[in-house]
Amino acid sequence: MLAEKYPDEVKKILAKYPPEQKRSAVMPLLYLAQREGGYITKGAMEDIAKTLDITSTEVSEIVGFYTLYHDEKAGKYRMQVCTDLPCALRGADKFLEELCGNLGIQVGETTADGLVTVEAVMCLAGCDKAPMFQLQSANGIEYHENMSVDKTMELVEALRKAK
Numbered sequence: 269m270l271a272e273k274y275p276d277e278v279k280k281i282l283a284k285y286p287p288e289q290k291r292s293a294v295m296p297l298l299y300l301a302q303r304e305g306g307y308i309t310k311g312a313m314e315d316i317a318k319t320l321d322i323t324s325t326e327v328s329e330i331v332g333f334y335t336l337y338h339d340e341k342a343g344k345y346r347m348q349v350c351t352d353l354p355c356a357l358r359g360a361d362k363f364l365e366e367l368c369g370n371l372g373i374q375v376g377e378t379t380a381d382g383l384v385t386v387e388a389v390m391c392l393a394g395c396d397k398a399p400m401f402q403l404q405s406a407n408g409i410e411y412h413e414n415m416s417v418d419k420t421m422e423l424v425e426a427l428r429k430a431k
């Protein structure tokens with residue numbers, strides 16, 4: 269239970285919203301639930317739903333909609349490549365396919381060493397700088413734009429060495 273694990277933080281988050289609007293606390297509570305393991309369990313979603321008097325479906329819809337929330341464990345780095353139409357027109361699909369080929373994985377999978385999970389996502393607001401991706405980790409988010417497969421593999425090697 270989130271409230272048992274982080275009582276002060278949960279109280280602080282809920283105090284920001286009037287009781288009749290407490291459902292608005294869903295995003296910060298999800299962020300809190302995700303902080304430790306990098307993803308949100310089904311149990312945590314049910315817990316948040318109960319706390320906010322909303323349905324667990326409503327909570328899971330939010331998790332599914334935003335690329336910054338996750339419902340599955342991933343590698344140390346989550347590389348989210350935009351394959352939406354404007355990026356696709358600049359070669360994002362080919363980039364993603366070749367990148368995954370180089371890493372020896374399929375889209376949605378994690379490299380054997382647990383370092384990188386590659387995902388395809390919708391618009392990340394860098395449409396004119398494709399191929400582009402956001403790289404999520406416990407340290408935050410980095411944006412990489414105008415990328416090539418070679419440049420991305422160099423980045424992965426650097427992350428591997430820094431591990």
Ligand code: FES
Nearest residue numbers: 350355392394395
């Ligand atoms: S369509 Fe890819 S960043 Fe907008």
